[in-house]
Amino acid sequence: MATLSSVFITLVFNQWHLVAGNKELVLCLQAACFMAFLAMTSVKKSGWMISASLFLVCAAGTIRQCWLEQLFNAADIYIVDDGRSCGSSGHCFQYIAAKGRGLAAKRQALFSSEEYVNIYYSYSEGMPAVNFDGMKNEFVQYLLCHGELKSVARDDKTTCD
Numbered sequence: 001m002a003t004l005s006s007v008f009i010t011l012v013f014n015q016w017h018l019v020a021g022n023k024e025l026v027l028c029l030q031a032a033c034f035m036a037f038l039a040m041t042s043v044k045k046s047g048w049m050i051s052a053s054l055f056l057v058c059a060a061g062t063i064r065q066c067w068l069e070q071l072f073n074a075a076d077i078y079i080v081d082d083g084r085s086c087g088s089s090g091h092c093f094q095y096i097a098a099k100g101r102g103l104a105a106k107r108q109a110l111f112s113s114e115e116y117v118n119i120y121y122s123y124s125e126g127m128p129a130v131n132f133d134g135m136k137n138e139f140v141q142y143l144l145c146h147g148e149l150k151s152v153a154r155d156d157k158t159t160c161d
Helices: 002-013 024-039 045-074
Strands: 078-085 091-098 107-114 117-124 127-132 137-143 148-152
Touching: 002 045, 024 045, 045 117, 045 127, 107 127, 107 137
Parallel strands: none
Antiparallel strands: 078 091, 091 107, 117 127, 127 137, 137 148
């Protein structure tokens, strides 16, 4: 039951992109799930171990995402929701941009996708990366190179010059 609840929380809240505080919400829900199942299974050692393991994996993933996001923020790059629009055909699009907050504030359109965009941070080729994963097999990755975003083709290996 604990595993199914944890997977359900992750899947449901993964439908919204992570820049809107979603990763913190998922962590809090996972913590609440952990505490509830810990209270119910405290007499069973195996149940406690499963609940603790699920919580630790979730916490480690959230901390890693926050740490990678801070690397982008330190370079004055903030991933922001750039709005949504719906056409007459009923298809809605979501737009994502990068925005600087410094003296030379900049705005750069990064990605647009139909319906929703899943945003997650990773470490690719030894460099921090932000990934945009949309519907219909849409995917874009940007590496953080010397304080700027560098686009990477789907199967390309890119390094910072």
